[in-house]
Amino acid sequence: MSELTLYDKIWSRHVVKNYDDGDDLLYIDRHIVHEVSSPQAFAGLIAEHRGVRRPHAHIAVADHAVPTRLRSAIASDSLAGRQISHLEANTQRFAIPYIPINDRRHGIVHVIGPETGFTLPGCTLACGDSHTCTHGAFGAIAFGIGSSECECIFATQTLRQRKQKRMRVNLMGRLAHQVTVKDVILALINQIGVSGGVGYAIEYAGSALADFSMEARMTLCNMSIEAGSRVGMIGPDHTTFAYLKGRQLAPDEAHWDAAVADWVALRTDGDAVFEREAELDVSILSPRVSWGTTPEENLPITATIPDPTNESDPARRERMRRSLDYMDLRPGTRLDSIPVNRVFIGSCTNSRIEDLRAAATVVAGRSIASNVTAIVVPGSASVRVEAEAEGLDRIFRAAGFEWRESGCSMCVAMNDDRLSPGERCASTSNRNFEGRQGQGGRTHLMSPAMAAAAAVAGHLTDVRAL
Amino acid sequence: MESFISLTSVAAPLPDVDINTDVIFPARFLLLLNRQGLSQHLFHERRKAAIPERFVLDRPPFEKAQILVAGRNFGCGSSREQAVWALADFGIRCVIAPSFGEIFFANCFRNGVLAVDLAEDPHRRVMSAASTEKPMTVDLESQAIRLPDGESVAFRVDPHRRRALLLGLDQIGSILADDIADIDEFERRHRASAPWLHLSPEKFSGVANAAKQGSHE
Secondary structure (H helix, E strand, O other): OOOOOHHHHHHHHOEEEEOOOOOEEEEOOEEEEOOOOOHHHHHHHHHOOOOOOOHHHEEEEOOOOOOOOOHHHOOOOOHHHHHHHHHHHHHHHOOOOEEOOOOOOOEOHHHHHHHHOOOOOOOEEEEOOHHHHHHHHHOOEEEEOOHHHHHHHHHHOEEEEOOOEEEEEEEEOOOOOOOOHHHHHHHHHHHHOOOOOOOEEEEEEOHHHHHOOHHHHHHHHHHHHHHOOOEEEEOOOHHHHHHHOOOOOOOOHHHHHHHHHHHHOOOOOOOOOOOEEEEEEHHHOOOEEEOOOOOOOEEEOOOEOOOHHHOOOHHHHHHHHHHHHHHOOOOOOEHHHOEOOEEEEOOOOOOOHHHHHHHHHHHOOOOOOOOOEEEEOOOEHHHHHHHHHOOHHHHHHHHOOEEOOOOOHHHOOOOOOOOOOOOEEEEOOOOOOOOOOOOOOEEEEOOHHHHHHHHHHOEOOOHHHO | OOOOOEEEEOEEEEOOOOOEHHHHOOHHHHHOOOOOOHHHHOOHHHHHHOOOOOOHHHOOOHHHOOEEEEOOOEOEOOOOOHHHHHHHHHOOOEEEEOOEOHHHHHHHHOOOOEEEEOOHHHHHHHHHHHOOOOOEEEEOOOOEEEOOOOOEEEOOOOHHHHHHHHHOOOHHHHHHHHOHHHHHHHHHHHHHHOHHHOOOHHHHOOOEOOOOOOOOO
8 A cells, every 4th residue: 555645644535526637526624714705705605595504614703804902993884894794794694603803712713723623633624814724733734715715615515626746844953042933934935935835735744843832833834825835734743632632622522532543543654755855954043034025035133135136046136126125125234233113923823822922031021122113912812811821911011012902913904903104023924025014014024032032122133142 | 707718918917926915906905895896906006106107007008908927926925816806807817927826826717717827938938929019819728829929839727627717617506516415425424434523513612603503504
């Protein structure tokens, strides 16, 4: 029998039928619904007089457009307010479980899926959001889709899909002090490029993984899409099972042992073949920051801005010029000399409890620079409550940070949290695209510890030297 | 879905690489609930910044272009289908690039927009033909692009997607018509082999709507 990968095993379990052109009809166990990509999908169902096949295979929450300062600030006649009330009405109409914005389970889709136990090893999971690859950290095939595909899942619980090629990323060694998994994924994207993973489902493997918590694994898988891969996944192990046990939607006692036995068997076989392999020694990495407008354009904090004239590929050279122009940066500038006036700690990449702990450790006993406005936005109400129980909110507030309610916040510029033109932000989010954090805003991506250090210093800085 | 068989139009050249869907359709306009009329926000920042020389899609003859020839990794990033709706609303029915963001690529075919990925070399020829401002023909039936100088560039589209575009098929309708018995049967087997994946209303206790009966059955 041929040896199989984690991806192969989960895929084959979910094939409803094979079409003769090589596509499969893939069963989707789980679908997470949010306010931005669902209105047109629901409208499509209603127009065609179609129902939702399995309402309890979905869970809905508003995260992108919600205000994080004052929940009551949401005006029902505003665009954001209408989008949220639309989600409420649609989920009520189709009996889809819905988490209101003031609920103790509220949060970003990619934070609450795992927190509630909705995300499980061995499942297929989709959401109208490209960072759905986050859930692959549990050993699931999880991927982002458009609104039309959301509609297809509502109506049929399936998607017609073509299996992707397999790529393994071997992460070897141990991380040095103040180097995080955010630096690992930034280094990987820099190495393989923003389209390096197009067409592949990535499995992360190697000796470094055993040390990574579920929070770290989620950060890693989350940014697979920034390398072009819709899917990033990790074989489930005791860390995965310990995280899930006892969560509301996870298997209960009667099924737990059988589920774990099943999940263990999903792991990639010893001799399974991947179409592509990449390797990264994580022990030699330093904290990294992005300098351009694609996540690939990032370097160790000790480096200087690169010179486009040294780039041999003309398309990339042109992109670098455009990036530097937008970012208002010049070749040769030291990265650790770049001043920032905004700091954002949050997003589906880095808003979990460990991220907040890492940032709080850096700011404890310090104050943010006078030129900086800084916010911390926990990924969920449950992360916020946990952080408050540990006193992290007091540490952040004492240092001058604002402490907010859960939501996507300044990662996506669809709510009140956004950059003004020309503002420069040290951000723990995932995309430094032009205008991503607000029209004309400039984003530098980094880890929570590095963003916290930038807040204190008032410029990008090496957290190890603070 | 509107069918796509063959199309003759000038093709707007946009050679930049890694154009993401935030650039194609900025996030602040995602608060709109409809899919109509979105072309006014297409490439919003680029179009504003390009004054006075004007962004390619605002420059004659390309303001009437139905074909866009883009650089590699076009449509990377966010899954927002608004990027495709805005392009289609502008009148773009075909995007040609060396590679695409995968979610964007899939979204195109859901909306009657043909996405063609070409190897770098033929892509270069199509890009340079686009800049001549003369019309070219994209024919899905024969899977070929006829350039203004008469040269023909072959492309390949996945057979199912090709058929769906040629006939304007609704994918959800096809699954509901042809595959429901298979899905029913699959669900029975799947539930027996992994019962924990089946979530009952009781598991969702305390979550809104969980105990409700929907309008679905």
